[in-house]
Amino acid sequence: MNKEFISFAHRSKVVRKMIDSKTDTEEIVFYIAANKFRNIVNDHQLSDEDIQDIIIELDDLYTKSIFKELEKEIRKMSHVDKR
DSSP: OHHHHHHHHHHOHHHHHHHHTTOOHHHHHHHHHHHHHHHHTTOTTOOHHHHHHHHHHHHHHSSSOTTHHHHHHHHHHHHHHTO
């Protein structure tokens, strides 16, 4: 799942703009997760609360954060911009 989310992060113009405007990593992760989950279940009407519930459930299933790799990649992407 993380590989798909990371790939999306690199392709998304919205994610690039969020990184450029120094949006918090958690907000970017939420944006990516929301978009991917809505596409996976083919329901673009899923609320932010529904997405948050999915994230909480996934975090409960994993001893480490399910999005640890994605968060790391977002931070890496933001550091590349500072050079």
